[in-house]
Amino acid sequence: MVKKYQATEEQLAYAGILDIGMKIGMLALIITFFIYVFGIFTPHIPVGDLPKYWSMPVKEYLKATDIHPGWTWLGHLGKGDFLNFLGIAFLSGVTMICYISIIPIFFRKKDTVYGFLAIIEVLVLVLAASGILRGGGH
Amino acid sequence: MSRKQLARVVLGMTFMIILVGAAAALATTEQAAAVPAAANSSLPWWAWPAILFVVTFVLGIVAVLGGVGGGVLFVPIIGGFFPFHLDFVRGAGLLVALAGALAAGPGLLKKGMADLRLALPVALIASSCAIVGAMIGLALPTKVVQTALGATILGIVAIMLMAKKSEYPEVKQADNLSTSLRISGIYHEVSTGQDINWKIHRTPQGLATFILIGVMAGMFGLGAGWANVPVLNLMMGAPLKVSVATSKFLLSITDTSAAWIYINNGAVLPMMVVPSIIGIMLGSIVGVRILTRTKPAAIRYMVIGLLSFAGLRALLKGLEIWN
Numbered sequence: 303m304v305k306k307y308q309a310t311e312e313q314l315a316y317a318g319i320l321d322i323g324m325k326i327g328m329l330a331l332i333i334t335f336f337i338y339v340f341g342i343f344t345p346h347i348p349v350g351d352l353p354k355y356w357s358m359p360v361k362e363y364l365k366a367t368d369i370h371p372g373w374t375w376l377g378h379l380g381k382g383d384f385l386n387f388l389g390i391a392f393l394s395g396v397t398m399i400c401y402i403s404i405i406p407i408f409f410r411k412k413d414t415v416y417g418f419l420a421i422i423e424v425l426v427l428v429l430a431a432s433g434i435l436r437g438g439g440h
Numbered sequence: 441m442s443r444k445q446l447a448r449v450v451l452g453m454t455f456m457i458i459l460v461g462a463a464a465a466l467a468t469t470e471q472a473a474a475v476p477a478a479a480n481s482s483l484p485w486w487a488w489p490a491i492l493f494v495v496t497f498v499l500g501i502v503a504v505l506g507g508v509g510g511g512v513l514f515v516p517i518i519g520g521f522f523p524f525h526l527d528f529v530r531g532a533g534l535l536v537a538l539a540g541a542l543a544a545g546p547g548l549l550k551k552g553m554a555d556l557r558l559a560l561p562v563a564l565i566a567s568s569c570a571i572v573g574a575m576i577g578l579a580l581p582t583k584v585v586q587t588a589l590g591a592t593i594l595g596i597v598a599i600m601l602m603a604k605k606s607e608y609p610e611v612k613q614a615d616n617l618s619t620s621l622r623i624s625g626i627y628h629e630v631s632t633g634q635d636i637n638w639k640i641h642r643t644p645q646g647l648a649t650f651i652l653i654g655v656m657a658g659m660f661g662l663g664a665g666w667a668n669v670p671v672l673n674l675m676m677g678a679p680l681k682v683s684v685a686t687s688k689f690l691l692s693i694t695d696t697s698a699a700w701i702y703i704n705n706g707a708v709l710p711m712m713v714v715p716s717i718i719g720i721m722l723g724s725i726v727g728v729r730i731l732t733r734t735k736p737a738a739i740r741y742m743v744i745g746l747l748s749f750a751g752l753r754a755l756l757k758g759l760e761i762w763n
Binding site: 308309310312313314316317318320321323324327328331332334335338349350351352353356357358359360363364369371372373383386387390391393394396397398404415416419420422423426427429430431432433435436 | 485486488523524525527528535538539542543545546547549550551552555556557560561563564567568571575578582621692693696697698699700701703704705706707708709710711712713714717718
């Protein structure tokens with residue numbers, strides 16, 4: 303049995319990056335929301351119109367607001383509401399960065415199984431983030 | 441609560457109130473010319489994000505005191521009593537659970553409470569299945585998801601009432617899979633000063649259970665701590681503290697994959713997500729500080745009561761009995 307009186311090297315590396323990434327993501331989330339709410343950048347949907355849309359199913363909402371899902375928000379960062387997705391996407395991407403950082407440690411320690419597990423996890427997260435997978439309509 | 445932490449909470453709450461207030465003032469003219477308010481609500485647009493912030497702040501406190509994740513309270517309560525569509529509530533619920541898990545993760549990993557070797561294989565299964573769950577949830581009719589959500593919440597209540605916990609489960613012999621993956625460890629129990637040796641068993645059964653947990657997490661936008669902990673602790677035999685910490689860390693991976701599906705399908709509204717995340721995180725800070733002065737059992741029964749009501753509401757809403 304492996305004795306672990308303290309966290310392993312890969313665990314500490316993962317924790318370090320997660321800590322920094324989470325703080326950056328939260329800061330980005332708050333700053334971009336500040337910009338949105340104060341109307342520094344005009345939003346795609348005026349805030350006063352939001353109640354018209356937030357009770358709609360997502361498919362109807364996208365159609366009514368002429369928003370194209372996926373990564374198209376990247377092309378509209380000048381709009382206050384889309385700008386918020388910078389922080390949201392960063393927070394949702396931190397885990398991927400953490401995994402990528404520990405892959406070399408596993409292989410250096412000849413822990414091949416966990417190295418491959420980490421690679422497959424990165425691929426799963428990349429697939430989820432890619433926008434290829436869509437959830438049908440209702 | 442220390443002065444520093446109190447100041448942090450007050451500062452955060454003031455910040456949110458100023459934000460929403462300023463936005464309300466800025467939008468008044470625009471709103472007068474545009475749309476009045478939600479068709480089913482007489483409140484101005486900014487009232488709902490403001491109420492959402494206050495409610496999630498309270499949920500953050502209750503979640504910590506009741507020993508449950510924020511996501512499991514967020515989805516049924518916000519979905520049942522707010523005007524937001526369930527699609528957006530589930531998207532926000534995942535991001536709320538994700539933010540909480542990301543915030544807790546570094547500390548749990550550094551202290552050696554959450555175990556990366558235990559989490560990695562489990563996370564791979566749960567996160568892959570959460571993608572499938574999210575896609576199913578977004579494809580199914582809302583009524584079906586609402587009804588299934590209500591039934592699931594009532595199931596969670598039953599688990600909370602019946603499931604026992606084992607501080608240090610007896611694992612006579614580690615199974616072959618966990619032995620070959622070297623999933624075992626020692627953690628230092630501060631309260632007793634002991635080093636606790638642990639290993640796990642029934643790994644294949646446990647991993648198979650995470651297929652279902654992942655699907656449900658993605659489908660309903662719930663964090664999955666309510667299911668992770670009993671499986672890690674009772675089925676696989678990990679000590680309770682390791683199970684709780686690893687479960688919290690696991691959510692940061694499972695919810696990431698499902699959250700991307702909701703983001704890429706347009707089911708994320710920043711006006712809902714950001715007040716919810718800030719509200720629940722500030723509430724958690726307050727909750728942790730008052731945890732020592734409360735009676736956990738009483739709070740737990742309050743959470744069970746709250747979840748029962750919200751679950752029943754979701755079920756009846758889905759069945760169109762109580763709209």
